[in-house]
Every structure is written in structure tokens, then in C-alpha cells.
Amino acid sequence: MKGVVLGGVASGVGKTVATLAAIRALEDAGYAVQPAKAGPDFIDPSHHARVAGRPSRTLDSWLQGEDGLHRNYARGEGDVCVVEGVMGLYDGDVSSTAAVAEALDLPVALVVDASAGMESVAATALGFRAYADRIDRDVDVAGVIAQRAHGGRHEDGIREALPEGMTYLGRIPPNDDLAVPERHLGLHMGDESPVPDDALDAAAEGLRTERLLDIARKPAGAAEPNGTGEANEPTVGDRPRVAVARDEAFRFAYPATVERLRERATVEPFAPTAGDPLPPCDGVYLPGGYPELHAAELAGSPALDDISDAAAEGMPVLGECGGLMALAETLTTVDGETHAMAGALPADVRMCDRYQALDHVELRARRDGPTAAAGETLRGHEFHYSTADVASDARFAFDVERGTGIDGDRDGLIEHRTLGTYCHVHPESGAFDAFLDGL
Structure with missing residues (x-):
């Protein structure tokens, strides 16, 4: 092309x-x-x-x-x-x-x-x-x-x-x-x-x-279109089911991410702000977006209660930026209104008037987790207007080698098999293959 x-x-x-x-x-x-x-x-x-x-x-x-x-x-x-x-x-x-x-x-x-x-x-x-x-x-x-x-x-x-x-x-x-x-x-x-x-x-x-x-001209050194993960694609009967939030609050998912998930799993879309419950699944992906604009709807959504229960039972749950915010205990808007979120991660999130981080990011895994093994690095980007006040005993999945993360030095709150990061990653990073391997 x-x-x-x-x-x-x-x-x-x-x-x-x-x-x-x-x-x-x-x-x-x-x-x-x-x-x-x-x-x-x-x-x-x-x-x-x-x-x-x-x-x-x-x-x-x-x-x-x-x-x-x-x-x-x-x-x-x-x-x-x-x-x-x-x-x-x-x-x-x-x-x-x-x-x-x-x-x-x-x-x-x-x-x-x-x-x-x-x-x-x-x-x-x-x-x-x-x-x-x-x-x-x-x-x-x-x-x-x-x-x-x-x-x-x-x-x-x-x-x-x-x-x-x-x-x-x-x-x-x-x-x-x-x-x-x-x-x-x-x-x-x-x-x-x-x-x-x-x-x-x-x-x-x-x-x-x-x-x-x-x-216009064709690119030099063109590669085959398929990325990693195809060799391990499961047969239809073995395919896990991944629930992916897609609505006004969760809009920031790369097409390549959805493609990678569909290569190896059955994707079950659901809309938390519309009142959808969590569909039957083996894992959950909450992409970024604008949960702060729909905090009241999210607070009343049965999906967040379902996600909280599933996370407590050990289901893999991955939230990126807006997804992290929805997995937190509370979300406070710029108007000062505080809304209860899923409570799967020990943090209270507050929206700010100006952006708190904007950068390409590199993370190094502190321990084995849902998206990377200990010592592995992931690259992504962050752009957010919120801060997260985390519990003193909170566990972090990553050290920040470049970027801001949650507290400047660390990113990736982790509880059980639930991970929430301010970092958005692309499937070429390998993070979603690791996530799928753990289902």
C-alpha cells in the first residue's frame, strides 16, 4: 500500500x-x-x-x-x-x-x-x-x-x-x-x-x-502484517473470553489491541455507563477514556460491582488510565463530587485542572504480573489529568524508567490478579499476549 x-x-x-x-x-x-x-x-x-x-x-x-x-x-x-x-x-x-x-x-x-x-x-x-x-x-x-x-x-x-x-x-x-x-x-x-x-x-x-x-510510495522493508502471538492461537473450543468495556467512558483502545485480543480470545464488549452487567468471561480489559465525565453513571453501574467481585476471586483484570480510575476506591471530579468506583485497587483518584503527565513511558516489572515477568520492560505512553492517592501498603507492579506513573517512581497498582496503570501500551509490547497467556 x-x-x-x-x-x-x-x-x-x-x-x-x-x-x-x-x-x-x-x-x-x-x-x-x-x-x-x-x-x-x-x-x-x-x-x-x-x-x-x-x-x-x-x-x-x-x-x-x-x-x-x-x-x-x-x-x-x-x-x-x-x-x-x-x-x-x-x-x-x-x-x-x-x-x-x-x-x-x-x-x-x-x-x-x-x-x-x-x-x-x-x-x-x-x-x-x-x-x-x-x-x-x-x-x-x-x-x-x-x-x-x-x-x-x-x-x-x-x-x-x-x-x-x-x-x-x-x-x-x-x-x-x-x-x-x-x-x-x-x-x-x-x-x-x-x-x-x-x-x-x-x-x-x-x-x-x-x-x-x-x-506517495510503498514503504521500504515492508513486514508481514501479522504480529506476535499467532503461533499460540488456541483452537475455537479453548478460546478464553475477554470482557472489553466500550462506551462513552472507555474509548481509548487501539484497533491493533482489539485485533490481538480477537486473534486469541472471544471478545465480549459491554457498556458499564449504559447499565450493562459484566458478561460471562475469563478476564476483563478496561481501556482509557473519560470516566470522570460519567462518574455518576459508573458509580451506579452493576458492572463495577461485578468487576469488584471477579477481581476478589482472582480473575485477571487489566485497567489502563481511565480503567485504573474505575478500579479505584473513589473518583473525585473537578467539581469536588466524590463517587464510589469498583474498589478493586487501594487508591482514591482526584481530577485536576491541568494535565499531570504527558510522555512516552518505559516500565520495568518489579515482580511477575499479568502483563510482564519480573525484570521485563514495557513501553507505552501516559496522558492524564488525575492523581491517585494510594494506600501505604499498596503493591506496585513496575518501576518507572521513563515517565511519571502513579507516584513518580512506580506504576501499576496490583491486587490479586488485577492491575491498573496510568500507562497505555500497544500490543506490540507483548503485554496483551502475557495477559492472554494468564487466562
């Missing part, structure tokens, strides 16, 4: 809108588009999936390693892959957009805010191309998308000023309807505040699909 990376000159330049417009333009031209996102984000991919009609792939060299990056890319389907970058093209010390583009040998379409520039857009693009040589990186800045650019003389001036060998890929016109509302943790999800179709159609009309396809 050919691909192209949309990298921005900075955060907030309009990469998400440009990506959605590129998906729409290519699909209007008759191509099946596989969206993807550089970095560990869950929210932008939800917008991709709404427009493309298929899940967006997560591409992060820290979470997955280079081989995992290739495998996850190869799992995609379609004629062309459009990869949205993270922050500015070169920003990010362990997993930048440039690192992803270089690892996959994909060209970069640079998204530049042209609202107050013309020839300067070309100068910016030239600088981004030259910077790759300065830092000795093989990053191919092959074209430019002019964000918030007018037509006529404005567009002509940008196109004519571009340096030789850099393709003008079109423009996204200024349009207030293209803005996506924000809240803590980022933008609203794609099904909550979608970009209006008429505004997206107008944005797509300004892009040159044939030029996007001209610069």
Missing part, C-alpha cells in the same frame, strides 16, 4: 483537518484510503475513522519498535495510506513524525499555515527540507499543503515560489466550520463533534489528489 505522511510545521497548524480533507478527496476520486496516525493519540484517529469508514492505524516507533511499525502499517487495507503526523514534523524526542516517515521511507506532505504568508510558505518548506540534511536524517519533504490559503493570487504566489522538486499539493481554504472543539486530553471524539460534511467537501476540493498520489 502506497502512503504519504502529512507533517505539520507545528502543533495547531491544521494537520487533522488537512488529513480529513485528503481522505475525502482521495475517496471522492475512487480510492480506498487507510488512515493512520503518528504518535500514541486516540482522538485524531476517531475523526479519521468516521471519514474513511475504517479504523486508523497507530504508528509510533517508541511503542512498537521499527519492526512493529512496519507490521502495523501492513495490517492496513486500501489503495493508499494517509498518515497524520504529531506536533511539528521534527518534534518529539523518541517518536516524531519525521522518525515514522524515515522508518517507513514515506514522503512528507508539509502542512503550512498560509493565512499570513505567501513566498514565506515556500521559505518555510525549504527550511524543513534542509533541516533533514543538517541533522543527517533521511526525511523526504516532497510537497506542501497550504492550510488556510485563499485562491487566486494567494495560491499562485505560494505555488510559484516553491523550490524545485517540491510539489504543490493544494490548499485548504479558511473556514471556521473546519475547527474541531477541544477539551482536556485533546479534541472531541469524531462521533461527538464531526467536521461538517459540506465544509469537508469544500476543503477536499482544494487538494490535488493526482499530485498526492504521484508523491
Whole structure:
């Protein structure tokens, strides 16, 4: 599958809108588009999936390693892959957009805010191309998308000023309807505040699909799509059942995670905020999300009582970030309201007005646990607005080698076979295979 990376000159330049417009333009031209996102984000991919009609792939060299990056890319389907970058093209010390583009040998379409520039857009693009040589990186800045650019003389001036060998890929016109509302943790999800179709159609009309396809190319060193774990896939009769929370409170699960679970287990989705009880299962996965926005519904959910009972009986339960919050004793919102949670882990969680951690993470297991054996390391990421006050005798599963964790030095509260972390991991880390092996 050919691909192209949309990298921005900075955060907030309009990469998400440009990506959605590129998906729409290519699909209007008759191509099946596989969206993807550089970095560990869950929210932008939800917008991709709404427009493309298929899940967006997560591409992060820290979470997955280079081989995992290739495998996850190869799992995609379609004629062309459009990869949205993270922050500015070169920003990010362990997993930048440039690192992803270089690892996959994909060209970069640079998204530049042209609202107050013309020839300067070309100068910016030239600088981004030259910077790759300065830092000795093989990053191919092959074209430019002019964000918030007018037509006529404005567009002509940008196109004519571009340096030789850099393709003008079109423009996204200024349009207030293209803005996506924000809240803590980022933008609203794609099904909550979608970009209006008429505004997206107008944005797509300004892009040159044939030029996007001209610069797109297949990644170098492509891997087989299947990751680890297939050799141990159980027969149908032996498949364990994993209950996976999926509702307004639990939204942050990578498509690759659900795929890995389905390769080796029967996935039983349930919606705690809708009053669903815990379905019959052999293990439970609570992904991250927004439990703080639905704390009252969770407090009254029979599923949390069921999870508490199952955890006390030794069933494996894994909660990540929002899942950790739901497994705690209590959750206090920014309004000061305290709600009882499952009580499976000895912690009281409190929401804060600003984020408490945002980083790629590396954890080393202190002891054998549900997702790693003693001494093994896991890589992931954390982004949370809460703190956890833990009991003095609480047990931790991991030492934090990079990141913040629960108390700065440790992450992963563990009781019986229940584990709650602030860290989100990707299935390429091996954590979910270890979890499944323990069922």
C-alpha cells in the first residue's frame, strides 16, 4: 500500500483537518484510503475513522519498535495510506513524525499555515527540507499543503515560489466550520463533534489528489502484517473470553489491541455507563477514556460491582488510565463530587485542572504480573489529568524508567490478579499476549 505522511510545521497548524480533507478527496476520486496516525493519540484517529469508514492505524516507533511499525502499517487495507503526523514534523524526542516517515521511507506532505504568508510558505518548506540534511536524517519533504490559503493570487504566489522538486499539493481554504472543539486530553471524539460534511467537501476540493498520489510510495522493508502471538492461537473450543468495556467512558483502545485480543480470545464488549452487567468471561480489559465525565453513571453501574467481585476471586483484570480510575476506591471530579468506583485497587483518584503527565513511558516489572515477568520492560505512553492517592501498603507492579506513573517512581497498582496503570501500551509490547497467556 502506497502512503504519504502529512507533517505539520507545528502543533495547531491544521494537520487533522488537512488529513480529513485528503481522505475525502482521495475517496471522492475512487480510492480506498487507510488512515493512520503518528504518535500514541486516540482522538485524531476517531475523526479519521468516521471519514474513511475504517479504523486508523497507530504508528509510533517508541511503542512498537521499527519492526512493529512496519507490521502495523501492513495490517492496513486500501489503495493508499494517509498518515497524520504529531506536533511539528521534527518534534518529539523518541517518536516524531519525521522518525515514522524515515522508518517507513514515506514522503512528507508539509502542512503550512498560509493565512499570513505567501513566498514565506515556500521559505518555510525549504527550511524543513534542509533541516533533514543538517541533522543527517533521511526525511523526504516532497510537497506542501497550504492550510488556510485563499485562491487566486494567494495560491499562485505560494505555488510559484516553491523550490524545485517540491510539489504543490493544494490548499485548504479558511473556514471556521473546519475547527474541531477541544477539551482536556485533546479534541472531541469524531462521533461527538464531526467536521461538517459540506465544509469537508469544500476543503477536499482544494487538494490535488493526482499530485498526492504521484508523491506517495510503498514503504521500504515492508513486514508481514501479522504480529506476535499467532503461533499460540488456541483452537475455537479453548478460546478464553475477554470482557472489553466500550462506551462513552472507555474509548481509548487501539484497533491493533482489539485485533490481538480477537486473534486469541472471544471478545465480549459491554457498556458499564449504559447499565450493562459484566458478561460471562475469563478476564476483563478496561481501556482509557473519560470516566470522570460519567462518574455518576459508573458509580451506579452493576458492572463495577461485578468487576469488584471477579477481581476478589482472582480473575485477571487489566485497567489502563481511565480503567485504573474505575478500579479505584473513589473518583473525585473537578467539581469536588466524590463517587464510589469498583474498589478493586487501594487508591482514591482526584481530577485536576491541568494535565499531570504527558510522555512516552518505559516500565520495568518489579515482580511477575499479568502483563510482564519480573525484570521485563514495557513501553507505552501516559496522558492524564488525575492523581491517585494510594494506600501505604499498596503493591506496585513496575518501576518507572521513563515517565511519571502513579507516584513518580512506580506504576501499576496490583491486587490479586488485577492491575491498573496510568500507562497505555500497544500490543506490540507483548503485554496483551502475557495477559492472554494468564487466562
